[in-house]
Amino acid sequence: MTQLQSEQTGCAGCGVKLQTESPDKLGYVPPQALNRTPVICQRCFRIKNYNESSGITLNHDDFLKLLSHVGHTKALVVNIIDIFDFEGSLISGLPRFVGDNPVVLCVNKIDLLPKVTNFNKIVNWVRKQAKEFGLKTVEVVLCSAKQNMGFDRVIQALDEYRNGHDIYVVGATNVGKSTLINRLIRDYSDLDAELTTSQYPGTTLDIVKIPMDDGTFIIDTPGIVYPHRLTELVNKRDLQKLMPDRPVKPIVFQLNERQTIFFGGLVRFDFVQGARQSFTFYVSNALQAHRTKLERADELYEEHKGELLSPPSRDELEQLPKLTKHPVRIPKGKVYDVSISGLGWVKVNSDIGADLMIHVPKGVKVAVRESLI
Template structure:
């Protein structure tokens, strides 16, 4: 009978120490990666575990956990098509990273309006902070109200905070769970379940997001770029034909739109440098080695975005930076060709 790691759920194996689930002896309960995470706060620095939208065939209550850092991807999946018979609660996690000026009620109202246009329905939208253990009780009250004897599933992108939320709920119910959580994406590799009001609550593996920073750098090189605490925007007043270098990772160039203020949300560890626009980006290439965070040996490409007047936009670059500005404008992003960049209407 196959044995699974009690921390991440991967099948344990003794054959290959470079693959997930390795243990020296099958008597161990934790794979080597989870053992190092639990005892030394050390993670596997390279391996990325792809995960897809879970298949849930039964009528269940879905908790769709969306990190504030992934707001630009809020419309990526039509959940009503993946789970046609299941009500969905949208859980907005990591609200502790938002600037104190952000109006959560207005943000929730905008999300409802967007969902209604697509004929999607969230039975509730609950903002929480799993890290700071805030509003978990409010979420559990909503879960109990909408459960109606159904099983409950946690679904979301990698690094959305699902597993930590799962542990917080288990703690509220005085239930012990072995599932581990951490900053590295994709730690949970199998379903974990606990009893929940006559049914069960299940944490599922996170959905892999192509183009994330983990695809370009080992964990030790990017871990300080992950936004885990309150971020105050850095405001840049830009003229046309000016660029911002985000370390040696990418460049955002402001080409047209007149004098404009641009707000950048990123970890304080990320160096942002303003300079004159150079369409060849030779200056960016020559300065990459001077930045702490840099991506080398990748094909960089230009991506152009035209912004409509009177709309506030968010340009999300992978999972390490967000740029807010109001159109009319033309923006060019210079970045690795497989890095994710998304332009959506800003929610704050």
């Protein structure tokens, strides 16, 4: 780290150790700002001067250490989930850390769902999934940070459940956490007040406490990086293709067994065995789908990866983990989804069962669930 030009080593706003080298890491301060008194990190500067929170990230283990005290305090926990990557954006371990504190589950990016979606069914589905995950919620709120949908209800829920206590906002990266924090700052915060430090034993100061008008705080926690999400592995250019920016138009394929669908060079879906049936793919419409026979799939991939099968490019593909097989057996009797973290999901439209093989970069999460839509 570049030697700080000030005797001050901690941010005067949040207390985190200051550094001048990595803008995307905690404690960053531009070198030209070191002559100010007091010195505050860029994250605190943006909150204080522009009413906005920046995206700083932590890995999962460090995040849970940071939250280890929450169950011993009185607080409201706001957990932001990405509906387009529900399983991938859940915070494993969160239920045991929140204690008896109420949890409001904000389900973001509902604007990406097809326009005919029944939102009441989505709420019921989310409640059931959260319960199976072990997370007790006092309310599920559907919202869209980008389209400013549902935020009035978010604010109402926070007023209803916080009971004069602090609000902790938690979420993985790319779920819209900063947008919600920014809205809370506008609605609740007295920005003329100084940002204050937070001293908790055994942790570094990786949180920002934003004072509210009633003397309590909005506590902004860093976003969590989950390597099991495809969106964490690709470069920014490809990320724009993976993450939809408008309502998804589902793609339906009628497949015979031993047929394969590629989505770029990132994901391969094999229908290995079963009666002819339809599969609906809920993925970004910026991604091109390619169908082939299973016996030709390996050859097609080797010949056309990074070109016909893109994103990513050949060079960028070399930087990603190799594709790994995930055998999936869809049982008879119910309609299921296969979710691929960071890509979307595939709905198996019939209840007659199927044997599938999902190929994704090593480490990317693949899960089977009851159908969302």
